[in-house]
Amino acid sequence: MTDLAQQGSRDMTMAHPKSRYQSAEFSARLRARYAAEQRFRAYGIAAVSLAAVMLVILLGSIVSKGYTAFWQNEIRLTVTLDPAELDPQGTRDPKVLAQGNYMKLIRDALAARFPEVTGRNERRQLADILSNGAPFTLQKMVMADPSLVGKTVPVWFQASDDVDQLEKGYIDRSLPEVQRRVNDLQIKALDSLRQDGSLHAGFNTTLFTAGDSREPEQAGIWGAIVGSFLTLVVTMGLSVPIGIAAAVYMEEFAPKNRWTDLIEVNINNLAAVPSIIYGLLGLAVFLNFFGMPRSAPVVGGVVLALMTLPVIIIAARVALKAVPPSIREAALGIGASPLQTVMHHVLPLAMPGILTGTIIGMARALGETAPLLMIGMIAFIVDIPNSFTSSATVLPVQIFMWSDSPERAFTERTSAAIMVLLGFLIVMNGLAVYLRKKFERRW
Amino acid sequence: MQLSVLLVVLALLSVTGYYLGRSTAVRAVDGRVVRLHSVPSYHGMYVALWAGLPALLLFVLWGASENWLVMQMALAGLPPELTSVNEQALNLLKADILNLAHGVTTGRDSHAAVKAAAARYVELHSLSRWMLLAIGAAMAMGGLLFARARIEANHRARNKVERVLNLFLVGCSLVAILTTIGIVLSLLFEAMRFFAVYPPLDFLFGLHWSPQTAMRADQVGSSGSFGAIPLFAGTLLITVISMAVAVPVGLMSAIFMSEYASPNIRTALKPILEVLAGIPTVVYGFFAALTMAPFIRGVGQSIGLDVASESALGAGIVMGVMIIPFVSSLSDDVINAVPQSLRDGSYGLGATKSETIRQVVLPAALPGIVAAIMLAVSRAIGETMIVVMAAGLSANLTANPLEAVTTVTTQIATLLVGDQEFDSPKTLSAFGLGLVLFLVTLSLNMIALKVVQKYREKYD
Numbered sequence: 001m002t003d004l005a006q007q008g009s010r011d012m013t014m015a016h017p018k019s020r021y022q023s024a025e026f027s028a029r030l031r032a033r034y035a036a037e038q039r040f041r042a043y044g045i046a047a048v049s050l051a052a053v054m055l056v057i058l059l060g061s062i063v064s065k066g067y068t069a070f071w072q073n074e075i076r077l078t079v080t081l082d083p084a085e086l087d088p089q090g091t092r093d094p095k096v097l098a099q100g101n102y103m104k105l106i107r108d109a110l111a112a113r114f115p116e117v118t119g120r121n122e123r124r125q126l127a128d129i130l131s132n133g134a135p136f137t138l139q140k141m142v143m144a145d146p147s148l149v150g151k152t153v154p155v156w157f158q159a160s161d162d163v164d165q166l167e168k169g170y171i172d173r174s175l176p177e178v179q180r181r182v183n184d185l186q187i188k189a190l191d192s193l194r195q196d197g198s199l200h201a202g203f204n205t206t207l208f209t210a211g212d213s214r215e216p217e218q219a220g221i222w223g224a225i226v227g228s229f230l231t232l233v234v235t236m237g238l239s240v241p242i243g244i245a246a247a248v249y250m251e252e253f254a255p256k257n258r259w260t261d262l263i264e265v266n267i268n269n270l271a272a273v274p275s276i277i278y279g280l281l282g283l284a285v286f287l288n289f290f291g292m293p294r295s296a297p298v299v300g301g302v303v304l305a306l307m308t309l310p311v312i313i314i315a316a317r318v319a320l321k322a323v324p325p326s327i328r329e330a331a332l333g334i335g336a337s338p339l340q341t342v343m344h345h346v347l348p349l350a351m352p353g354i355l356t357g358t359i360i361g362m363a364r365a366l367g368e369t370a371p372l373l374m375i376g377m378i379a380f381i382v383d384i385p386n387s388f389t390s391s392a393t394v395l396p397v398q399i400f401m402w403s404d405s406p407e408r409a410f411t412e413r414t415s416a417a418i419m420v421l422l423g424f425l426i427v428m429n430g431l432a433v434y435l436r437k438k439f440e441r442r443w
Numbered sequence: 444m445q446l447s448v449l450l451v452v453l454a455l456l457s458v459t460g461y462y463l464g465r466s467t468a469v470r471a472v473d474g475r476v477v478r479l480h481s482v483p484s485y486h487g488m489y490v491a492l493w494a495g496l497p498a499l500l501l502f503v504l505w506g507a508s509e510n511w512l513v514m515q516m517a518l519a520g521l522p523p524e525l526t527s528v529n530e531q532a533l534n535l536l537k538a539d540i541l542n543l544a545h546g547v548t549t550g551r552d553s554h555a556a557v558k559a560a561a562a563r564y565v566e567l568h569s570l571s572r573w574m575l576l577a578i579g580a581a582m583a584m585g586g587l588l589f590a591r592a593r594i595e596a597n598h599r600a601r602n603k604v605e606r607v608l609n610l611f612l613v614g615c616s617l618v619a620i621l622t623t624i625g626i627v628l629s630l631l632f633e634a635m636r637f638f639a640v641y642p643p644l645d646f647l648f649g650l651h652w653s654p655q656t657a658m659r660a661d662q663v664g665s666s667g668s669f670g671a672i673p674l675f676a677g678t679l680l681i682t683v684i685s686m687a688v689a690v691p692v693g694l695m696s697a698i699f700m701s702e703y704a705s706p707n708i709r710t711a712l713k714p715i716l717e718v719l720a721g722i723p724t725v726v727y728g729f730f731a732a733l734t735m736a737p738f739i740r741g742v743g744q745s746i747g748l749d750v751a752s753e754s755a756l757g758a759g760i761v762m763g764v765m766i767i768p769f770v771s772s773l774s775d776d777v778i779n780a781v782p783q784s785l786r787d788g789s790y791g792l793g794a795t796k797s798e799t800i801r802q803v804v805l806p807a808a809l810p811g812i813v814a815a816i817m818l819a820v821s822r823a824i825g826e827t828m829i830v831v832m833a834a835g836l837s838a839n840l841t842a843n844p845l846e847a848v849t850t851v852t853t854q855i856a857t858l859l860v861g862d863q864e865f866d867s868p869k870t871l872s873a874f875g876l877g878l879v880l881f882l883v884t885l886s887l888n889m890i891a892l893k894v895v896q897k898y899r900e901k902y903d
Contacts, residue, residue, distance in 0.1 A: 048699055246615040273885070276877070370856065374859055
């Protein structure tokens with residue numbers, strides 16, 4: 001009996017009867033679980049790829065829209081600088097030269113170049129291939145070198161934005177004439193100019209040297225860059241010292257009580273307040289209450305400083321926290337006062353981290369638009385700002401203003417301005433990463 | 444001019460004071476520095492502070508009150524029939540005087556008395572500047588001499604300097620509080636002025652938003668109705684769309700980065716999210732308006748849907764993309780904070796990685812993830828440039844993402860950028876919206892930060 005039972009049990013083990021772990025049902029479930037595992041992983045990859053694809057599309061669309069803005073088509077005309085028009089008395093007085101009728105000289109030059117165009121209307125259309133700023137180009141040239149008066153010289157003029165867009169291929173030549181922004185007469189003239197090398201595309205220096213303008217071909221971002229620079233100088237001058245001092249106080253000196261808790265909660269909340277609220281604050285307090293000037297970099301800088309302050313305080317506190325207590329104890333042990341301990345030992349060691357946080361905060365301030373709209377930095381300003389109180393605009397606001405303009409040429413310039421802005425941001429963030437890598441220290 | 448001269452003088456005197464104080468201290472003990480209570484540089488700083496600080500305070504106070512004072516003195520010289528007018532006319536008069544004083548041509552013929560006042564203003568202004576320069580320089584000099592006279596071996600220079608520096612540190616940490624108070628007061632004050640002319644309940648629960656107020660009584664088509672529900676609904680719609688993009692993508696990429704990706708892949712992928720986070724919102728707005736919106740419109744047309752060119756969908760999707768890195772980095776932090784022992788326990792029971800994540804890690808991290816989503820919602824509600832550039836201006840009350848809606852921030856921006864006088868309900872309503880926006884985002888942030896803090900404590 002016992003033997004039999006033993007026999008039987010041995011038989012069973014030898015035959016390896018299917019346990020429930022090997023049942024078809026079980027392996028099906030296992031397969032399903034592994035499939036779910038694969039699916040879940042695939043979702044993760046898909047999410048990251050989606051983010052990457054969006055980034056590529058975003059940057060791609062901006063570059064593809066904007067890279068052509070870096071060059072500008074120019075037209076060469078042979079202009080006779082007639083003394084009778086410019087300087088009848090022959091005094092070469094700059095005041096007289098500035099008053100000259102340069103437009104007429106250009107029209108004459110066009111008429112000489114295209115004698116076949118006669119009608120008044122046609123001539124006007126012909127003149128439209130040049131930028132509105134052409135007389136100023138000529139004026140500047142003559143003012144810079146009065147000895148040119150009386151000579152006949154070849155001059156490169158900016159083409160108008162429509163011609164520029166046509167040359168860059170954004171205006172379809174096969175469209176019927178009425179729907180095209182450049183008419184047949186102008187296209188014929190341009191073809192003829194191209195044949196004798198009088199139409200070429202050069203680097204668009206205007207974009208980097210001029211202020212804003214209603215004419216795309218004369219508009220540049222230099223004014224906005226200077227405005228951004230002035231604003232950021234104010235922002236940095238205020239937020240960096242105040243931010244570091246506040247962080248030092250809270251991390252090193254503040255007693256732990258309700259009051260400092262309140263400050264801490266408050267700073268964390270300020271970091272998450274929408275930026276437009278800071279704009280409202282600037283409008284109500286700085287402009288209306290204190291009567292500070294509108295559109296001025298100093299006001300913009302103060303508003304952005306308030307906005308970046310929490311970012312800098314939080315970064316500085318993290319950096320200070322990372323300095324080990326042994327440093328403080330050693331300094332205190334050899335008789336340094338608490339303030340000396342912080343100033344001579346803790347702060348220098350935390351500086352790389354603080355600097356990284358500061359640069360990131362500044363990069364955020366550089367890209368900020370909404371609060372500056374509230375305090376009037378959205379004005380149309382042609383002049384390059386030259387002081388902290390003169391009217392100015394900043395790069396992101398310039399981008400916002402141009403993006404609203406209907407001309408195709410402005411879309412192109414908006415994208416170019418975005419590329420410049422992103423360039424600045426990449427440099428700043430790259431610097432922050434470099435500093436972090438170089439000075440990173442594990443205790 | 445005088446101002447910059449004064450600042451240079453102050454800086455020079457402070458620097459001189461520093462070196463003077465240092466050498467005086469050394470001389471006071473005949474070069475045996477150990478006998479000094481404080482090291483010589485503290486004595487130097489003591490003198491420098493006495494030279495610089497009082498004059499700097501004077502400078503700030505003077506600068507703050509100067510224009511007002513000078514204007515009052517200039518007005519006092521005007522005949523009473525010109526000055527005894529209502530506030531608006533008085534402001535106009537002041538502006539005239541200022542314009543004349545700065546040589547700006549007003550294009551208006553000014554009263555001779557006003558011209559005289561302007562001349563007096565210029566005169567007094569320059570006098571005040573010279574006075575400031577003289578008094579400031581004298582104060583700095585006096586402070587320097589006073590402090591220098593007090594230096595001796597037992598002078599507790601370090602304690603005094605450190606007290607001043609400590610006060611400075613405390614003052615700096617109060618700036619944050621002052622900012623909050625400034626925000627609350629300015630929003631409250633201006634919103635109260637708005638609610639004085641428009642009932643708050645109609646504002647919060649009204650269904651019709653058309654802020655065009657009549658500038659003249661007989662103007663037509665200017666209803667001036669400020670029911671903000673359509674704006675709240677529009678904000679909500681765009682926020683929901685953006686969350687529908689940002690939460691799954693951000694959360695899944697955080698999970699992938701922290702649980703699946705090897706360190707090498709992580710360092711390669713991190714920059715993608717960082718770059719997305721670093722792109723200014725105006726760039727996203729440009730992208731939404733010029734690339735995303737036409738694309739969605741095109742797709743909609745090809746399948747026979749009528750999509751508005753400023754649809755909520757376009758703005759919402761782009762905003763979602765903007766928020767992906769935000770959700771992802773916050774969730775990354777919370778997921779990393781879940782202790783490894785929980786995962787190990789789950790693996791020990793035979794769970795696969797995804798089962799561990801879904802049934803152990805995510806539930807453990809849930810409070811933190813919810814907080815992260817709340818912060819993201821608050822960010823989406825407060826985001827301005829994308830909606831200003833890509834969402835509409837007309838206040839439609841609709842839940843259809845293909846239609847144009849407007850949001851709170853869009854309205855704030857457009858109301859305040861136009862050429863309205865500052866007292867009209869139209870501009871003031873922006874502050875009412877701002878107040879609502881501030882309160883909503885503040886409470887979201889408060890709750891979220893509290894939750895995150897609690898959660899951190901749980902696993903620390």
